[in-house]
Amino acid sequence: MSRYTDDLVLARQLADAADEITVARFRARDLAVRSKPDRTPVTDADTAVEDAIRARLGNARPADAVAGEERGGAARDTGRVWVLDPIDGTKNFLRGLPVWATLIALVADGEPVVGVISAPLLGRRWWAAAGAGAWLADAAGEHRLTVSGVSELADAYLSTTDLGSWVEHHSRESYLTLADACWENRAFGDFWSHCLVAEGAMDLAVEAVVNPWDVAAVRVLVTEAGGRFSDLDGNPGIGGGSALSTNGLLHEAALRLLRHGRTPTAPRAT
Known part of the structure; x- marks a missing residue:
C-alpha cells in the first residue's frame, strides 16, 4: 500500500x-x-x-x-x-x-x-x-517489475530515441562511446526504452533531450522497480533536460562515458 x-x-x-x-x-x-x-x-x-x-x-x-x-x-x-x-x-x-x-x-x-x-x-x-x-x-x-542484475556495460542492452538528437543537444560522440561499450544497442524510443529498463528487459535508456512531462511518470516507475534515474549530469530531478534510466548498477559507468566529449553549450528543448 x-x-x-x-x-x-x-x-x-x-x-x-x-x-x-x-x-x-x-x-x-x-x-x-x-x-x-x-x-x-x-x-x-x-x-x-x-x-x-x-x-x-x-x-x-x-x-x-x-x-x-x-x-x-x-x-x-x-x-x-x-x-x-x-x-x-x-x-x-x-x-x-x-x-x-x-x-x-x-x-x-x-x-x-x-x-x-x-x-x-x-x-x-x-x-x-x-x-x-x-x-x-x-x-x-x-x-x-524488477530491473535487471547486469553489472557490466559489456553485458548490457542500451536504448535511446534518436541519434540526431545527440548531435543537437548533447554529443553524438559521447553516446556512441556508451553504445560501443555495451553489448547491444537499440532505439525503442521515448517512454518505451525507460519502461523496458523497469521491466529488466533493457539495462539502460538514455535521451539527450526531454521535458518534465516526458519523464515524470518514467522516474517513479524506474525507481520503484529498483533502478535509478537522473539527467546526464547525474541530477535525480525531472527538470534537467535529459534522461538516463538504468538498473542502478550501471549508472555511474554510463554517466562517465556520457560526460566524455560533451559540448558544454549544447542547447536544450524549450
Missing part, C-alpha cells in the same frame, strides 16, 4: 479515458496535425486527451495544479502537480506506428510519486506509486 493509492486509482482511470480518445483517433483519415514552434507535431488527439484529463482532474482534485505538454503549466517544487504528456510518441502516432503512450504523473513537492504509462496499441500499461512498487499489465496478466 502507498499513501498515494487513491491518486494511483485516479491516474489509472484517467488513462482509461485517454485510451478511449487515442484509440479512436489512431489512423483517422481526418486527423488534424500542426507544427509547434519547436517544429514538433501535435494532433487533435493530443489536445483532446489533455483537455479531457484536465477536466476530470478539475472535478476530482480541484486543489491540485496541472502541467501538460500542450496546455502549459510548470512542474513546480512545492505542492501537488499532475504532469501530463497526452501522447508521448506523437510522430509515431501520426505515421500509424503503434509505439506511443499517454503519460500521467503526480509530483508532490518536486518528487514524482505516482506514474501511469498507457500504450493501448501495444496492449501494455505500466504504473507505480511511491512505496508500492512498479507494475505492468499486458496480455499475460499483471506483473511486478
